[in-house]
Amino acid sequence: MSNIGSYEEKLKDFKWEISEKELEYTKGNRINIGEYCSDRICRMGKGDKLALIWQSHTGEIKKYTFNRMRVLTNAIAEYLKSLGINSGDRVCLFMDKVPELYFGFLGILKMGGIAQPLFSAFGGESLYTRLADAETKAIITQKKHVGKVRKILADLPKLERIIVVDEEEEEKLREKELYFSMDNATPVEHFDIFPSTAETPSVLHYTSGTTGKPKGAQHVHYSLISQYITAKYVLDLKDDDIYWCTADPGWVTGTSYGIIGPWANGVTQCVLDSGFKADSWYKFIEDHKVTIWYSAPTAIRSLMKEGNEVVKQFNLSSLRHLCSVGEPLNAEAVIWSKEVFGLAFHDTFWQTETGSMMICNYPGMKIKPGSMGKPFPGITATVVDLKTYQPIERAGIVGLIAIKPGWPSMFRTYWKNEEVYKSKFRNDWYICGDRASIDEEGYFWFVGRDDDVINTAGHLVGPFEIESALLEHEAVAESAVVGKPDPVNMEVVKAFITLKPGFMGSKELELKIMNFIRKKLSPLAMPQEIEFVDSLPKTRSGKIMRRLLRAKEWGEEIGDTSTLENDD
Ligand code: PRX
Numbered sequence: 193m194s195n196i197g198s199y200e201e202k203l204k205d206f207k208w209e210i211s212e213k214e215l216e217y218t219k220g221n222r223i224n225i226g227e228y229c230s231d232r233i234c235r236m237g238k239g240d241k242l243a244l245i246w247q248s249h250t251g252e253i254k255k256y257t258f259n260r261m262r263v264l265t266n267a268i269a270e271y272l273k274s275l276g277i278n279s280g281d282r283v284c285l286f287m288d289k290v291p292e293l294y295f296g297f298l299g300i301l302k303m304g305g306i307a308q309p310l311f312s313a314f315g316g317e318s319l320y321t322r323l324a325d326a327e328t329k330a331i332i333t334q335k336k337h338v339g340k341v342r343k344i345l346a347d348l349p350k351l352e353r354i355i356v357v358d359e360e361e362e363e364k365l366r367e368k369e370l371y372f373s374m375d376n377a378t379p380v381e382h383f384d385i386f387p388s389t390a391e392t393p394s395v396l397h398y399t400s401g402t403t404g405k406p407k408g409a410q411h412v413h414y415s416l417i418s419q420y421i422t423a424k425y426v427l428d429l430k431d432d433d434i435y436w437c438t439a440d441p442g443w444v445t446g447t448s449y450g451i452i453g454p455w456a457n458g459v460t461q462c463v464l465d466s467g468f469k470a471d472s473w474y475k476f477i478e479d480h481k482v483t484i485w486y487s488a489p490t491a492i493r494s495l496m497k498e499g500n501e502v503v504k505q506f507n508l509s510s511l512r513h514l515c516s517v518g519e520p521l522n523a524e525a526v527i528w529s530k531e532v533f534g535l536a537f538h539d540t541f542w543q544t545e546t547g548s549m550m551i552c553n554y555p556g557m558k559i560k561p562g563s564m565g566k567p568f569p570g571i572t573a574t575v576v577d578l579k580t581y582q583p584i585e586r587a588g589i590v591g592l593i594a595i596k597p598g599w600p601s602m603f604r605t606y607w608k609n610e611e612v613y614k615s616k617f618r619n620d621w622y623i624c625g626d627r628a629s630i631d632e633e634g635y636f637w638f639v640g641r642d643d644d645v646i647n648t649a650g651h652l653v654g655p656f657e658i659e660s661a662l663l664e665h666e667a668v669a670e671s672a673v674v675g676k677p678d679p680v681n682m683e684v685v686k687a688f689i690t691l692k693p694g695f696m697g698s699k700e701l702e703l704k705i706m707n708f709i710r711k712k713l714s715p716l717a718m719p720q721e722i723e724f725v726d727s728l729p730k731t732r733s734g735k736i737m738r739r740l741l742r743a744k745e746w747g748e749e750i751g752d753t754s755t756l757e758n759d760d
Contacts, residue, residue, distance in 0.1 A: 194555035196425040199566070206569030208600055211421035215456070223413045224388045226269070226302035228420075229455035230262035231385070242460045245434075245480055246291050249466035254291060254375075258458070261295060263379035268299025270380050271372055275353050277330055279304025279386050282396060284323060284331040285441070286341070288312050289465040292357040292374045293441055296332045297451055301394055301413070304386030308396045308408075311442030312337055317661060317712040320344040321405055322398045323351060326607055332372075335359040342366060390414035396607055397444050399544040400654030402643040408607030409544045415448075416456060418548035418601035422568060423453025426540060427484055428513050428555045435461045436477070437486040443651065444544040445517055448601070449486055453548075470498035474506040481510040488518040490649040492525045492537060493680045503532045513555060515540055518650030519682050520638045523561035539564050541593075541638065543624060545616070547601030551593075551636050563635040564628070572596035573636070574621075575628055581618040587632045590639050594621035644738050646675035648683050653717045655738060661712050662687060665705055667695040672728050674742040676721065687719040688728060688741055697724025 196202055217223055230243070239259035246254045256264070277283060283305045287293040293309070300307040308326055310319060312334075319340055323331070330353035331341060338356055345351065345368070354369045362371055388394070394413045398406040423429050427449065435454050439445035454461045462480045466472065468491060477485070495503075514529060514537045521539040530536045538553035541564040551573055553565035567573040574583045575591030584591045597617070605613045616623055627639040646653045655673035662671040670690045675683035689705070691697060702722045710718040729737045743750045 194428050195430065196428070196554050196556070199554045199557045199569070202425070202569045208417055208421075208570055211417045211600075215417070215420060217417070220389070222387050223390055223416060224301060224385050225394055225413050225416050225452055225456070226265060226298040226300075227385045228416055229298055229452060230258060230265055233258045233455065233458040234262050236458065238458050241458070243455060244291060244294060245460065245462045247462070247464050247466075247476065247480075248290075256291065256295075258455075260379075261298070261455075263381060264374055264377065265295050265298040265302055266380035266383035267377040268296055268372075268374065269303035269383050269385075271377070272299065272305060272330070273303050275330065275355075275370070277303070277305055277353070279388075280306065280393065281329040282306045282308045282326045284308040284310055284326075284328045286310050286312055286314075286319065286331055286333040286337055287357070288334065288336075289440055289446075289463050290334065290357070291463075292332065292334075294451055294463070295374060296357075297441060297447065298455075301388075302383060302385050304388060304392070306393045306396050306410075307447075308398075309441045309443075309447060310398070311440060311714065313716070314340075314442075314714050315710070315712045316340050316343050318657075318714055318717070320347065321657075322408070323348055325398075325405060326396055326408055329353065330355060332357065335364075338369070388413045391604070393604070395447060397447070397544045399444075400645060400652045400657060401612075402645055402654065403656050404612070406654060406657065407609055407612060409444075409547075409603040410605050410607050411547050411601065412604055415547045415601035416452060418599055419448050419453040420456040422549045422552075423449060423457055426538070426549050426552045426554060426568070427453065427486060427515055429454055429457045429459045429484060431458065433459050433483045434481055434510070435459050435484045435486070436464070436480070436482045437461065438464075438473075438488065438491060439486070439518075444547070445486070445488075448548055468494055470495050470502055471505070474503060474508060477508050477511065478506045483510050484513045484515075485511060486515045486517070487537075488650040489516055489521045489525060490519065490681050492516060492521070492529065496525060496528050497680065500532050508533060511535060514538060515552075517542065517549075519647050521562075521564075526559065526561035536561070541565075541626075541636070545603045545622075546595070546599070546624075547603060548599070550595060560631075560635050563631075563637050565636065566634050567636075571599055575630055575636075576619070576621060576623070578627075578642075581621065581623070584630075588629050590627050590629045592642055593624040593626045593628050593636070594618075595624065596620070597622050644674070644742070646673070646683050646685055648675065648678075648685060648716055649681040651716050653685060653713075658685060658687065658709060658713065658717050658719070661709055661717075662689065662705070664712070665708050667691050667701060668705070670728055670736070672736045672738050672741055673719070674738050674745060676745040678720070684720040685717060686721045686723065686745060688723050688725050690725055690727060 437450040541551040676686040
């Protein structure tokens with residue numbers, strides 16, 4: 193029997209109070225995610241149970257019980273406090289998927305700080321934009337990434353502390369840098385956990401939009417109420433499960449369901465700190481007897497590409513439930529997983545802003561391959577008209593995905609950007625920015641994004657951020673960045689560029705520009721193709737028409753361009 197039981201039955205009587213009750217939370221009282229994920233689980237008698245099984249890319253394994261996690265996260269919290277970091281201060285986590293990242297996250301929350309996880313593959317410019325915006329006070333990082341921080345430090349007057357978790361040679365540390373070894377820290381048995389309440393800020397996750405700089409979606413400790421119960425009902429986490437979430441905590445899936453959801457449920461999770469490789473992924477599942485697996489369509493398509501033979505070399509019989517998130521999960525991938533694992537991947541739809549799963553396929557519910565499923569009980573979701581924002585009553589008509597505000601894990605604002613936050617709401621609906629339709633049976637079918645944001649391998653990249661960075665290259669006069677189709681990553685970045693006088697388009701220049709962006713922003717933002725053009729299509733007022741370029745890449749009907757020309 194799955195945790196959710198019957199989805200239809202749960203719909204009838206679900207209230208968020210069910211989650212509050214299970215977590216023994218009463219309104220107005222304290223709620224601290226760090227405490228819920230470690231101390232509470234220990235109080236429930238699971239202190240000796242494994243919380244984390246971590247494996248490095250070299251095969252090194254480290255294991256931590258819930259009690260060890262409790263005293264180490266206490267030690268981190270105490271250390272941060274000793275450095276003068278106060279509640280409400282932003283503390284960035286800029287690390288690969290090492291144990292210090294996971295425990296650092298909880299340590300920050302325990303002392304009342306706001307955790308700001310950033311993807312460790314970010315280059316200097318991506319890092320700078322987000323640290324400057326959040327006025328981050330401290331950053332926890334590794335020696336392999338500290339160089340990127342050093343380069344931008346002079347422009348970050350608010351950044352007071354750089355904590356390096358693996359630099360043992362103190363003489364190698366520079367200005368503002370400190371060494372903190374988590375595994376060798378004195379365990380702290382008692383720490384006065386910050387008495388956060390429901391609306392106390394907890395996590396700041398940066399996400400990209402079509403225009404402007406990335407925005408910090410600000411979450412609060414009360415998000416736990418959603419994350420706990422969705423992890424329980426959708427991922428079907430039970431006491432004896434071994435759970436593997438392949439997402440990096442630099443992105444929201446890696447925190448909501450790679451830290452908070454599973455640990456608040458007291459479940460053991462595994463982390464593999466290495467890139468994608470089909471056989472090592474299968475071996476990881478076999479070795480650790482993974483039962484529940486939460487991954488992403490790009491990874492599933494990459495596994496599909498490696499073929500069925502490699503699957504047969506491993507014993508994957510421990511697996512019992514599979515879920516996916518981040519981009520459209522194509523029907524072929526669902527059918528394939530059923531064929532090779534005997535289990536279908538269950539698609540889930542949500543966003544950085546929503547903080548937890550919104551539209552999902554549930555254990556026991558009929559899966560329609562290619563559909564994102566139905567709204568989580570307690571979530572009111574629909575599609576609204578593209579212009580009037582009124583709910584569309586008829587099945588099969590494409591509109592914008594809209595959710596009734598008020599679920600516990602909803603973001604509370606964009607950091608210092610209330611105006612953009614407000615612009616996300618129309619007629620009392622939160623507008624996700626995605627297009628979909630709903631069929632006669634209430635299943636949601638994803639159509640595409642409603643803006644120019646590119647979703648590459650399940651990660652959002654903003655075209656504006658890339659275009660701005662391109663302009664910093666000496667050869668680039670103008671640019672337009674769009675997504676182009678890719679069989680594995682769904683979309684990859686393509687840049688159209690006009691060159692400054694004196695520069696000629698060539699393969700060599702293309703590679704130089706690609707590398708320039710990779711270093712400045714990230715490998716995800718790097719254009720996979722650059723087309724040098726004489727001019728870019730523009731509206732009458734001079735705005736570049738990205739949508740026209742995008743439509744060409746996707747072989748879509750462009751239609752009447754005169755409307756686009758006026759489209760400012
Ligand atoms: O466009 C949708 C796509 O990813 C966006 C959210 O990205 P982000 O905030 O980075 O969070 C990703 C992980 C929660 C959405 O607006 N997206 C997410 N899940 C799906 C999806 N597109 C299609 N199907 C999904 N299941």
